[in-house]
Amino acid sequence: MAEPKLRVLMVSDFFFPNFGGVENHIYYLSQCLLNLGHKVVVMTHAYGNRTGVRYMTGGLKVYYVPWRPFAMQNTFPTVYGTLPIVRTILKRERITVVHGHQAFSTLCHEALMHARTMGYRVVFTDHSLYGFADVGSIHMNKVLQFTLADIDQAICVSHTSKENTVLRSGLAPGKVFMIPNAVDTAMFKPADVRPSSDDVITIVVISRLVYRKGADLLVEVIPEVCRLYPNVRFVVGGDGPKHVRLEEMREKHSLQDRVEMLGAVPHSRVRSVLVTGHIFLNSSLTEAFCIAILEAASCGLLTVSTRVGGVLPDDMVVLAEPDPDDMVRAIEKAISILPSINPEEMHNRMKKLYSWQDVAKRTEIVYDRALKCSNRNLLERLSRFLSCGAWAGKVFCMVMIIDYLLWRLLQFLQPDDDVEEAPDINFCN
């Protein structure tokens, strides 16, 4: 097998067996990059008993480093604690580009800092939107400013997300690429026989029942729509703190036979729930990129959604403000245009517009651009940190200087030649 063109290390606290959008993104992107002939290695923290090296489909090597998570699946931030293991992995696998995911991941920030100290090319992808006002957000944004001050390239998943990231971190917009997420269209296919929309129209909602996903809006919208349209029924999948409010709503308006609550739906069963419906309702207040809408559109459902990042073409979605009356109006419009929707045609369009192979090719371009960036020495890099703030800039400089000294100390104690390189293992397909 020919020598891989690029050797990429994906770093994040969030990876399988934990389930979510970031984890999915890293996995699918890695698989497509492997198909393009690159070598991809993933580094994450240990999950329970799952520590050490695992190989996934296609020869994707995953390092589950035994640092215990301390809060919300994040590794305990020790700032310099991960330097030895990051250095070992970068040397063993002969990495050329380090790609960090998710601003909320401490492992990602630490690994990117160490990689920059050691002179590797660094790319960062931000998957979520964050606020500016509360204490947690202010600190998170400062950490992000530190990491992104010295990055080669950044990727955001939507224009909304790009604006948010640039404002939070003060990064130059020219360095940020916008590559939207994709959907696994092979998995999300319309039903062979579409359920008839003459008698009953089914509206599907699948989301975590939390404030941010607009669960409170659902509580207002569902009874109103049920009152206006006697032939509409709702299927609600997902679980969360707002589940109680929805149950109360059902009891109060006697909608037990018209609103079906499925509870938590595992991702493998999402498609089977989606194909029973005609319309998909998304009431999120804010999202960087709503993959749920893509999955629904790929299954041939017409979508009614609030204005979140990652919106579909106009004829596949009806947009609404996050206000109950406006959402009811949007659902009315969706019901009226429902007969003209062709699920197969929608699915085929989604296949062309959103594919992981396309995302991987565009990410490859970002990596090539990152590799062309000149490698600055320590002094030039320190000057970038000074512009981060009056005293924050100086703190960041101190942190980087100590990191540099610790790296040199490690090189003295364990010279680079002593780190044995791991062989590339081919899996016979």
Added chain:
Amino acid sequence: MVSSSISNKRYTYIHESESEANREAIDIHHVIINGSRVTGYARLRWLATFLVALAIIMYFLLGKDNPVRTLSWSCLLSGFFVMIQTRKFVKKESVIIMPTFGIQLETQYLSGKTLSMFIPIGKILKPVLVECVTPVTCYWSLSLFLRGEEQLTLVFKELRPTLKMLVPIWKALCAVIGTDQSEMMTEEEHVVA
């Protein structure tokens, strides 16, 4: 007696075996720490100096009234400590493969003590090369799956030889157990200069 060796800064690997044609002969693989005599005794000297200094400090802080007793206690304790440390310094680890009979794993310490463990051939299911990840490093190790044991058994318990040294031992173990190597994944080894 045919013997081959690979060595790097830290370890030397020596393979002793009968001529290639005789497959029933005993196969011996050694991994020796380089300069073990030098570094081992240097470490001992350093340890001894430190402990003498500790004894002197203890004398000045505690035992002004009864210096003899303090000094003798310090000497006893430090001697005890040094003896314990010597046991931990490994000089050599060996794998002796006896076809159709079993394998013997030996660890030889600086103090001359040797610990050995015999595993009958019927008990070994498979030898595997595993990448071990710790919070600060990652290294290769050769382990055995044994019948009736939940945990893997390490072939080299104290030392961490490189992959280039472990591969011939792994192949020899596979040959003895009769595992078909072509069933396993093909490896494209990156040759390190």
